[in-house]
Amino acid sequence: MNVKIRVPRYEANGAITPVFQTYTVAITPTTTVLDALNQIKGHQDGTLAFRRSCRSAMCGSCGVMVNGRNRLACNTRVAELNSSEVSVNPLPGFPVIRDLVVDWDPFFAKDAVMLPYLISDQTRPDDGTERLQSPSDARQIDSPSSCIQCGCCSSACPVQWTNSEYYGPAALTRSYRFVEDSRDTAVKARLDIVGTETGVWRCHTIFNCTSDCPKGILNTENIQALKRKIMLSRLGLGRIEVRARVPESA
């Protein structure tokens, strides 16, 4: 079966208006959007630029907008889209470098603001072994720590489109992952970072970030949980467990 793939071509750095180009690709029931892009690049037009690495939905390289939804090109089968013409766009709201390639630097800079490492003054066992953590405490960070940093969520957020200062759901879920970690003792500092105008209070609970997450992470719920924690900590209630729903399979 043949399918048309429509892609905007951004020629040079900073070009604002793209020229759209349409390619025809032969697909099988298992051809993914990434396979189709690879076919185009290899055999029709070597100038088409996009990123890829793992092919198996783990590295987060290939986030793009497919028929209006943010998804991973590598785990989206073309046939499942049920359309004879598929439009593939760079992640909206991210600066475009070229074609489907966006600039990741601002995204990772926001991630770094979240202090994406454990801060803990819990004492460690004298024998150098692991700290204990209960399975349910571990499960609490299972979903937020499964984020692959593909950007699909932040890019789906209308607030992010209009306010590039907003940390966005990916960074906020990162913060939540540490706030929820029973071993982390920098909860107050973390809540101070996200409890700002560029943090959780920018979120208008539009839920795009939850619905477009390829990993099923409940980003909006995580942000809501952060808001509640901030309110409680302002009341002096310290580490209060206000839990977001954890997906059943986790």
Add this chain to the structure above:
Amino acid sequence: MIQHDVVIVGSGIAGMRCALEIKRQAPEADVALVSKLYPVRSPSVIERGGVAAALGNVLQAAQGIIAPSRQHRSTADSVESHMGDTLAYGGGTGDAAAVAALCGEAPQVVYELEHMGAPFSRTVEGRIAQVAGAGHSNPRLAYAADRTGHAILHTLYGELVRYGIKIYPEWFLLSLLVEEGAARGITALDIRSGEVEVFNAKITVFATGSYGRIFGITSDAQSSTGDGLAAASRAGIALKGLDQVGFHPLGLADLGFVISERALLDGGYLLNSAEERFMGGYSALAERAPLADVSRAIASEIAAGRGVGAGKDHVWLDVRHLPAQHVREHFPHLIEFAQDYLGLDPFDALIPVQPTAHATLGGIPTDVNGRVADVRRFYAVGACANNGVHGAAPLPGNELAAALVFGRRAGAAIAKQLGEKSFLSVPAEALATAKTTIKALLNQKGTGRAATVREQLLSSMSASNGVQRHYDALTEQIGRVRVLRNDFAGTALQDKGTLFNTELVEALEVANMLEISEVAASAAVEQLAAVAA
């Protein structure tokens, strides 16, 4: 020219662990990571099964579905047991010193990850959870759900941020600079701008990962193209054991993604075209045999015409009889792969699998501290290095352990000697040579496409250098790779630009894959000849 005390090429688990150790032991050291990917995109992220370490947190359970232990810390496991299993699995050919270092230090590197905050799964007592793996006499794989590599990679990335280690993301290694027997740094292409730069370093480390992509059917990432190996080889370093490749029996048909062997250990079946279990005919352990034996058995079934699928080159994996809850909990990726990539429901349908190139063992020869013998000031760690620790086959979970242990050991060795080292000058023509390479590739004239050369290389490498190897097919393959190298010289790029030219990057990767495929096929011929003699 860019200068750093240490330049590490590659930001997977090995490269990051090395960088971190240098910063911990020599806080004033100026360390930079150069990587063709953003760190969290590195191929380490796909690893699922777990990291091997004799923590002894879980007691051996009866065969069959492994019940989580309710015991307190068991003493059943030990470093000695881990060493014994490692040597046995590697066919008795593993390097004893390297094995002792690996198994002895694996518990420590795993505990350190926990201290850094890695989200390991836990036992009911709150310890790091461990499961059994093929070839392990004790439950020894420490895991984080079914995405251990992801958990470790992201944890180490956080440490890079904590220590403020300089990262050059999306820079492509072009050459290793060696003069008078000492490494002086590298040249690299900034993919984003198209600029070529010289990096001058007191010490240079390669952590560039595996070369699984020279095979058509592989679990490896599209970016595991052996670039570091090719660059080392061009700098005159003799690569070691490139013919050694571990095949995993549970590659998803045509795609090569690996389904965890736990699907077999926990009771899954392999069926041939008659939908009959066949493993019993090959091994008393049936589906629980060592992975290499299972791969060979599948290859034999296929060779005997009992394969399934259009090309009759798959067999079936059957997990329909396992408790659905167990499958959901322990191998969600199996469900995800079947549904997302094949459109199948594994609770209802058989899943087509075939052996897939999974662990490339060959690499830059090093000692147990990552030091490369022939070149001073040069180290290699992780999947691109070969210190003989795995012998003929890696015990599951040992590669991750090796990336961590030897990454750390190299970091410690480097930190110790940095103080006494000064910068050595880089060869005068280094920059010009690198620029000429790029310009020549951009201006190469011809009618062929690099992608076509790549496709022919991959399928022929899988056919000739697979699970079953034959002398004639291998020698023929060496000739074919030479022809393909010639074909590559007749390909032209359509993209002549400098801005994020991914066609150029892919062409550089194809050139590297051609180079190491020839070395790999030649090594395989020598190996067969040695066995025959």
